[in-house]
Amino acid sequence: MIESILAMVPDFLPGLGISLLVTVASLALGLPLGILLALGSLFAGKPLKFTCIGLVELGRGVPGLIMLYLVYFGLPQMGVVMDALPAAMIALGLMTGAYTAEIFVAGFRAVPQGQWEACGTLALSYWKSLRLVILPQAIKIVVPPLIGWTIMLFQATSLAYAISVPELMSRAYNYASVTFEYALAFTLAGFMYLAVTLLGLWLFRRASGRRRSAATSRAAVLAGA
Amino acid sequence: MFHSTQGVQGPDPVAFPSGEADATAGGTPILELRDIRIEYKGHEVVHGVSLAVQRGEVIALIGPSGAGKSSLLRSINFLEQPSAGQILVNGQLVQGQSGSRGAIARNKSLAAHRRDVGMVFQQFNLFPHLTALENVVLAQVHSLNRSKEEAVARARQELAHVGLTGHEDKYPAKCSGGQQQRIAIARALAMDPQLMLFDEPTSSLDPELGVEVLNTMKRLASEGMTMLVVTHEMHFAEDVADRVVFMADGAIVEEGPAEQVMLRPSSERAKTFLSAVRGR
Ligand SMILES: Nc1ncnc2c1ncn2[C@@H]1O[C@H](COP(=O)(O)OP(=O)(O)OP(=O)(O)O)[C@@H](O)[C@H]1O
Ligand SMILES: [Mg+2]
Numbered sequence: 001m002i003e004s005i006l007a008m009v010p011d012f013l014p015g016l017g018i019s020l021l022v023t024v025a026s027l028a029l030g031l032p033l034g035i036l037l038a039l040g041s042l043f044a045g046k047p048l049k050f051t052c053i054g055l056v057e058l059g060r061g062v063p064g065l066i067m068l069y070l071v072y073f074g075l076p077q078m079g080v081v082m083d084a085l086p087a088a089m090i091a092l093g094l095m096t097g098a099y100t101a102e103i104f105v106a107g108f109r110a111v112p113q114g115q116w117e118a119c120g121t122l123a124l125s126y127w128k129s130l131r132l133v134i135l136p137q138a139i140k141i142v143v144p145p146l147i148g149w150t151i152m153l154f155q156a157t158s159l160a161y162a163i164s165v166p167e168l169m170s171r172a173y174n175y176a177s178v179t180f181e182y183a184l185a186f187t188l189a190g191f192m193y194l195a196v197t198l199l200g201l202w203l204f205r206r207a208s209g210r211r212r213s214a215a216t217s218r219a220a221v222l223a224g225a
Numbered sequence: 226m227f228h229s230t231q232g233v234q235g236p237d238p239v240a241f242p243s244g245e246a247d248a249t250a251g252g253t254p255i256l257e258l259r260d261i262r263i264e265y266k267g268h269e270v271v272h273g274v275s276l277a278v279q280r281g282e283v284i285a286l287i288g289p290s291g292a293g294k295s296s297l298l299r300s301i302n303f304l305e306q307p308s309a310g311q312i313l314v315n316g317q318l319v320q321g322q323s324g325s326r327g328a329i330a331r332n333k334s335l336a337a338h339r340r341d342v343g344m345v346f347q348q349f350n351l352f353p354h355l356t357a358l359e360n361v362v363l364a365q366v367h368s369l370n371r372s373k374e375e376a377v378a379r380a381r382q383e384l385a386h387v388g389l390t391g392h393e394d395k396y397p398a399k400c401s402g403g404q405q406q407r408i409a410i411a412r413a414l415a416m417d418p419q420l421m422l423f424d425e426p427t428s429s430l431d432p433e434l435g436v437e438v439l440n441t442m443k444r445l446a447s448e449g450m451t452m453l454v455v456t457h458e459m460h461f462a463e464d465v466a467d468r469v470v471f472m473a474d475g476a477i478v479e480e481g482p483a484e485q486v487m488l489r490p491s492s493e494r495a496k497t498f499l500s501a502v503r504g505r
Contacts, residue, residue, distance in 0.1 A: 122364035
């Protein structure tokens with residue numbers, strides 16, 4: 001059995017690489033989109049505001065698989081043809097935009113009104129207040145939920161199997177359909193998803209744990225003062 | 226959520242043509258409020274308050290909770306939009322913003338007015354992601370367009386002024402409440418305001434930390450800063466203020482020289498209030 005596993009690994013690892021690549025590309029596309037949609041649904045004038053809110057609801061309401069099919073099979077009917085890999089990145093990027101927009105909205109809302117008032121009494125402009133005061137504080141608030149989304153997204157890249165992106169899931173499937181080692185192949189793939197997820201979480205906890213202990217010592221200093 | 230959503234769309238407020246300033250005792254007042262009304266969702270809480278502030282004057286605004294002190298103070302720089310009335314600075318009518326009411330000034334003349342009027346909040350409202358120095362520098366650079374060097378030099382000077390030399394690089398979270406409030410005062414002073422508004426600046430501080438802040442304010446007063454202070458510190462009202470304004474139920478009930486209002490109030494409302502707070 002060990003041998004069969006070892007035989008699979010070289011075939012699966014490039015698939016894992018592609019899963020990670022799709023994750024990163026979807027984030028690169030989706031996070032800026034999420035910020036723009038959040039700003040639009042909070043601050044824009046009526047028509048744009050409702051457009052943004054509508055797009056967010058749409059993006060969250062449509063299942064990821066349908067999004068993938070729409071981009072990969074639907075767009076060509078409108079003359080936009082693309083390979084499976086960029087199609088997966090775009091579809092999951094759009095989904096990321098919609099989901100993270102909600103996260104960013106919550107982040108902006110969590111910055112106290114007093115911060116806007118302080119900016120206002122110092123006669124800072126809207127964009128300067130947003131860029132210099134509000135955004136830096138909102139970003140800190142949204143990091144943990146964004147990590148959560150990233151993990152979901154990484155696992156959702158397995159959907160791209162449906163449009164034959166050669167990511168981890170389709171490698172496992174193809175391998176199994178040739179060797180009939182279904183249980184072993186999917187177990188190994190599952191462990192690979194799990195391992196990356198746990199590694200990511202561990203790195204995140206380490207980073208935020210350090211920050212938290214700094215905050216604790218700060219509180220201790222204050223209490224002692 | 227982000228804009229102060231209080232305030233109700235009413236007949237265009239504060240947009241009457243400028244009247245000529247009253248010639249009161251000390252010449253043109255630095256600030257004049259004329260018949261200011263404030264309502265929240267159609268419910269009026271300040272019922273036509275008029276008040277003139279002379280340059281260099283220190284006014285303590287006192288009164289029971291819910292009297293409308295904060296609302297009135299905040300209307301002076303249009304954090305609350307008056308539903309009626311006029312605000313004049315040096316005899317010039319200030320144009321508020323009708324329509325969208327946000328914390329942020331949307332027109333140039335209101336922004337200019339906000340630069341003239343410093344504000345200190347009960348909750349400090351320091352920028353938590355910036356150091357003390359950066360807090361004082363930010364608006365100098367981005368609102369007054371001062372050079373970075375000039376702003377930093379000025380910020381050091383203002384922090385020294387409030388007794389915080391050596392704390393420039395601390396983040397607000399590492400400062401005591403009294404230090405944070407003094408940073409907030411330095412941040413406002415660095416804008417060269419003509420007038421400073423304080424809304425219960427010591428109310429969220431332990432008494433011994435409040436003293437630091439009160440001493441700083443005393444010094445400002447003695448240096449000639451014009452100050453309008455909402456406070457529950459009766460000693461400040463008695464010892465530092467030139468004039469005390471007592472508000473209740475959205476109106477000024479009594480006003481006059483500090484010692485008169487504080488020691489020999491004429492209205493029953495003020496007598497009851499003062500004996501109640503002193504009895505605490
Ligand atoms: N944002 C708001 N929305 C609705 N009502 C408000 C709002 N702010 C204040 N009020 C009401 O207006 C009235 C005056 O409030 P204000 O805060 O001006 O009083 P205050 O004199 O400052 O009281 P305190 O001493 O408690 O600070 C109160 O009845 C209060 O409930
Ligand atoms: Mg108040």
